[in-house]
Amino acid sequence: MRSAQQVKLEKLHTKQAEIGRAFNESRRVVIRCGRRFGKTTLLERCASKWSYQGLKVGWFGPTYKLNLPTYKRILRTVQPVVFSKSKIDQVIELNSGGCVEFWTLQDEDAGRSRFYDRVIIDEASLVSRGLRSIWEQAIAPTLLDRKGHAIMAGTPKGIDPDNFFYEACTDKSLGWEEFHAPTAANPMLDPEAVAKLIDEYPALVYQQEYLADFVDWNGAAFFSEDSMLIDGQPVEYPARCDQVFAVIDTALKDGLEHDGTAVTYYARNKIEGVPLVILDWEVLQIEGALLENWLPLVNARCEELARETNSRQGNVGMWVEDKASGIVLLQKAKRKGLPAYPIAEKLVDLGKEGRALAVSGNVHRGEVKFSRYAHDKVMNFKGQTRNHLISQVCGFRLGTKTPHHMDLLDCFTYGVAISLGDSTGW
Structure with a gap:
């Protein structure tokens, strides 16, 4: 990406690039990945690129605190072409007309009255209840004007039919294309260290956190x-x-x-x-x-x-x-x-x-x-x-x-x- 003012983007590894290509091809993508795979890096890179290209991006996270580090990293990336910014409101506007606006999923009306080309829902598995109604009533309508695309990402957190992230990954009738990426899919990590993880954690923890599988914890002493x-x-x-x-x-x-x-x-x-x-x-x-x-x-x-x-x-x-x-x-x-x-x-x-x-x-x-x-x-x-x-x-x-x-x-x-x-x- 080059212009009179240059913005340098993070280089993606192979699996990140594969998933990233699907963002433009599919209207709804859900990423189920293990720790340290690099999902947030991928999503931040995409948000930076899309806003640079003049697209309007809505970023939805569980809390203001979890959004803040991402806000700061994206701002550093696009700094050369920033038109205005607000840390309090967590809004970044670019000279291109694009923007990245952050919302917390603690607000059931998150995104209402806005319109976006791309929507990113990060750490979706951490929102145990209510995300489906926020998606259907507040977030999804923001994509209608521009025929926008949505990306949802997270690491599994048990088997919970009331968790929208779990539903999106397992119920294909909802229309989300799922990508599964265990920790080992990140080639930037030391393969020897990754291989040792199976011995360093309880079996169910390893299965959930690093293989990114949905695990039934009911009845299991932790x-x-x-x-x-x-x-x-x-x-x-x-x-x-x-x-x-x-x-x-x-x-x-x-x-x-x-x-x-x-x-x-x-x-x-x-x-x-x-x-x-x-x-x-x-x-x-x-x-x-x-x-x-x-x-x-x-x-x-x-x-x-x-x-x-x-x-x-x-x-x-x-x-x-x-x-x-x-x-x-x-x-x-x-x-x-x-x-x-x-x-x-x-x-x-x-x-x-x-x-x-x-x-x-x-x-x-x-x-x-x-x-x-x-x-x-x-x-x-x-x-x-x-x-x-x-x-x-x-x-x-x-x-x-x-x-x-x-x-x-x-x-x-x-x-x-x-x-x-x-x-x-x-």
């Missing part, structure tokens, strides 16, 4: 207790470790139907030994006004565990979800000089299922173990005496409605992601 034991037994506290830290998940509400406040304690080993050992846990219902008095007790427990495990860096702090009563705790910690930090917003935004998928490889590879103390511990919570950590973590089922009170599960997935990193690189 985190295996055995994978967090050694020869069927929990581990002893490490004689030495690098760090001790805690993760806190809080709630202001009282009553049996609401969340409790939970904390898990970890020992991190970066060089030798088990990478992450769960040392202790606690779950309780506590009034918001009393949380400030509870936080120093959590820090004191971290100090105690740091001494017991001979932590080289000692107690490195407490990570807290930065919302609701968590904000109160972080403010309290700052005033008292306690080491407390907000959990990364992008990790919070993943939700329970997203975080579980993200850390599944770490657990499957045996990088996380229960200490004997944490494994054998029982306590009464909401009238039930049991090991609530094991009950919540090993009782979690993907693809089913998750019970509201899964605060220890949140602490668990946060702790693994914060300390070990996850598949997207925390």
Whole structure:
């Protein structure tokens, strides 16, 4: 693409180019692909090219936050020929008369009153309900004036007849031409590393995330207790470790139907030994006004565990979800000089299922173990005496409605992601 002002486009690999050619030939295309295949790169390149050619492009994504990185990348690509732009409204207008306008699928009226030559619906599988009605009532009509084309893309997220992405891929009567592209279809990735993925993740996770298959999660335990034991037994506290830290998940509400406040304690080993050992846990219902008095007790427990495990860096702090009563705790910690930090917003935004998928490889590879103390511990919570950590973590089922009170599960997935990193690189 050349003119007095040049725009440089990303080079496509073979499978991307094959799918890209179909965008002009088919009125409706749906892409079902594995992680790191390069679907968003392909879609961003197409949006840049089409707007440069004077076409009007509507980009629809699940949230404003997910749209923003794409807005920025497209803007950088077409910068030499930009007529006007707005980061707030997420609109890019070009000298050619073309444009890229971004919408969130949280808005049931997304796209109404507009008209487009091309529509892109990215990460469609993340919209679990309502996308079909938004498509039929708001998005599809934007294509009538110009006989426009639509592209929908995503990575499968279970078998769900109410998910429009799943419907578009499996119900041919809806008129979408499907392209299936597993992760291995990207020749730019290291083939040896891709081949190892099958051993690094639970079978169903690998099948969904990398083969891009629709997987039935109903009834399947997501985190295996055995994978967090050694020869069927929990581990002893490490004689030495690098760090001790805690993760806190809080709630202001009282009553049996609401969340409790939970904390898990970890020992991190970066060089030798088990990478992450769960040392202790606690779950309780506590009034918001009393949380400030509870936080120093959590820090004191971290100090105690740091001494017991001979932590080289000692107690490195407490990570807290930065919302609701968590904000109160972080403010309290700052005033008292306690080491407390907000959990990364992008990790919070993943939700329970997203975080579980993200850390599944770490657990499957045996990088996380229960200490004997944490494994054998029982306590009464909401009238039930049991090991609530094991009950919540090993009782979690993907693809089913998750019970509201899964605060220890949140602490668990946060702790693994914060300390070990996850598949997207925390």
